[in-house]
Amino acid sequence: MKNPFEKMPTVLFADELIDKAFRRAEKAASAATPRGKPLYKAREREELRIRTVSQVLRDNLKKILDRTPGVSTLPPFYRELLDTLVDRNTFHRSLASINWAIKTLKTLEDRYVEKIRYSRDTNEISKLRRQFYGRAASIIKDIGDNLEYLNKARNVLKDLPVIDLNLPTIVIAGHPNVGKSTLLRQLTNAKPEVASYPFTTKGINVGQFEEHWLKYQVIDTPGLLDRPLSERNEIERQAILALKHLGKVIIYIFDPSEYCGYPVGDQMHLFKEIYEEFREFPFIVVLNKTDIADEEKIQKVESFLRGMRIEPIRIIAKEGEGIEELKKRLIEIIKPEMEAIVLRNTGRSLDG
Helix, strand or coil: CCCCCCCCCCCCCHHHHHHHHHHHHHHHHHHCCCCCCHHHHHHHHHHHHHHHHHHHHHHHHHHHHHHCCCHHHCCHHHHHHHHHHCCHHHHHHHHHHHHHHHHHHHHHHHHHHHHHHHCCCHHHHHHHHHHHHHHHHHHHHHCHHHHHHHHHHHHHHCCCCCCCCCCCEEEEECCCCCCHHHHHHHHHCCCCEEEECCCCCCEEEEEEEEECCEEEEEEECCCCCCCCHHHCCHHHHHHHHHHCCCEEEEEEEECCCCCCCCCHHHHHHHHHHHHHHCCCCCEEEEECCCCCCCHHHHHHHHHHHHCCCCCCEECECCCCECHHHHHHHHHHHHHHHHHHHHHHHHCCCCCC
């Protein structure tokens, strides 16, 4: 799976695009060697300028449309992120303005080429070409704000996280420094990729692991699921909503040792918020660093969780202890869905 916006081209501003088209037209006219009477030479040279300006403008605009995915074709996860980061409706309107400019330029080109072909005055032919230049430039300036908007959008969207949307995804949550990255490395048995996440100050960590020929995806989202929702801005809240299109299971990590810098009371409070926000998903809760934690605090967290009918798993992520039990519980939850995906894609069950 690739970032659907990674091929979106750099979007030139209006003045840059106009200058590029005019320079290309003058270069083409200088290289041309028209023959015949002065009138015929003037017609051919000015028609070439008009055709070149129109072609350069339309090609650059068409490249934006061709390499930018349509909003309606995006998977729900990326559609939510698009709306979070750049506003889906404004993005759509900006692309529509590009399409309008392409069609208008082509109509204008044909009209002025026809006028030049019927003109019998070299001065008038030159005047018609200048008129076309002015009107073509005006069209591009009319969509100047849209070009600027798309350029800014492109700079954000090209850095969206690359996530395989076909794999069942496990989302890791918990306060900073509770051991999320360590657990991710233990689960995936590899150094996870770090992809840019434009609405946090850090990166999203993505890893995968295989079990019984099935592949699973694990992600950790620093800056999103590690502090109370009341402290979040609107963009972060919407980004959390986008995660709901990915997650199939939430692994929530407690650090009863409190070496993470947060008292267990704060950790329990955050868990209740995340649990409520993602209540439609199954949760697996782990207590990390249990080798250095006070037993009384471990039991305090366990009692709190059992009151919510959640049975936690004790682990020591750094040493790999408890990881196999955690994987076993994960697979019990996700394997049925993975089997359904395999059956849907191949027409065959895993057993036969």
